[in-house]
Amino acid sequence: MMIWLAIPLTAVLYLWVKKLARRYKNPLINTIMLPALLIIAxxxxxxxxxxxxxxxTQPLNRLLELAVVAFALPLYQQAAKIRQQLWPIVLCCSLSALISVSTTLMIGGLLQAKPELLASIATKSITTPLAMSVSEAMGGIPAIAAGLVIIVGMMGAIIGLPLLKWAGVHHPEAQGLAMGASAHxxxxxxxxxxxxxxGAFSSLAMVVCGIATAILAPPLFHLYLWFIQ
Incomplete structure (x- = not known):
């Protein structure tokens, strides 16, 4: 029975929560988190x-893979702005990846976390396929990496923009870069x-941070292992 109700149930809950989000403008009314929690319950x-x-929901999963390509449209629409600031953007995103991985390893080291757990956590801020692949290459657990990516993404979607506005970050390009760099x-x-x-700058940051993390995370992780030995 659930096989046949899966797609209608997902669609109805998503549209209902989206309607609530438009009406009440509350960051906790998230169109990803609330439907997921309701379905689990x-x-x-x-x-x-x-x-x-x-x-x-397999048909929806396949459509989701295709929908990622739609992120190319806002990138194309903002291509002129991106070209003007390309190297500062690449530098900022690379520093973001470096800080994310480094702080994870330092905090994990202070808490005496196991290396395989740290390898799974270090990729928390990049998209799921990359996170699973990079963490596995470092000896981590892909399932934990995927779960953390989802948690971090939901947290970013809920509190990211309100937190940026509270901190005085109102520039749309800066907001987009911060969201893509931290919440994929x-x-x-x-x-x-x-x-x-x-949306355009967040898409760009997501791509650049994913590449930067894939390049930086393994050597930083091995440097951490060498340091604690």
């Missing part, structure tokens, strides 16, 4: 098999809802 209460739900694809979706400029 429903599966638990009714005793339905989560695998059946996952099977039923989920944050980019939230940035795109804020405006086309935010």
């Amino acid at each position: 429903l599966l638990i209460v009714t005793g339905q098999d989560g695998n059946a739900y996952q099977t039923g 694809a989920i944050g980019t979706g939230a940035a795109a809802e804020a405006g086309p400029v935010q």
Whole structure:
């Protein structure tokens, strides 16, 4: 039964939460987090098999892979602005990746976290496929990496833009770069809802930070292992 209800249920909950979000303008009313929590609660209460739900939503998963290509449109629309500031953007995103990985390793080291756990956490701010691949190459656990990526993305989508505005960051390009650098694809979706400029620069930051993390994380992790030995 859940196989056939999976897509209608997902669509109805998403549209309902989206309507609530437009009406109440509350960052906690998130179109990704709330439907996910409601579906989890429903599966638990009714005793339905989560695998059946996952099977039923396979068509949506395939469309999601194609939808990522749509991020190219705002990039194309903002191409002139991006070309004018390309190297500062690359530098900022690279520094963001460096700080993210370094602080994770330092804090993990102070807490005496196991190396395989640190390898899984270090890729928390890049998109899921890259995070799983890079963490596995460092000896991490891909499932933990994927879970953390989702958690970080949801947190960024919920509090990212309000936090930036509270901190006095009102420039749409800066907002977009911050969202893409810290909250990857989920944050980019939230940035795109804020405006086309935010969406374009968030898409760019997501790509650049993903590449930078894939390059920087392995040597930094091995340097950390050498230092603690």
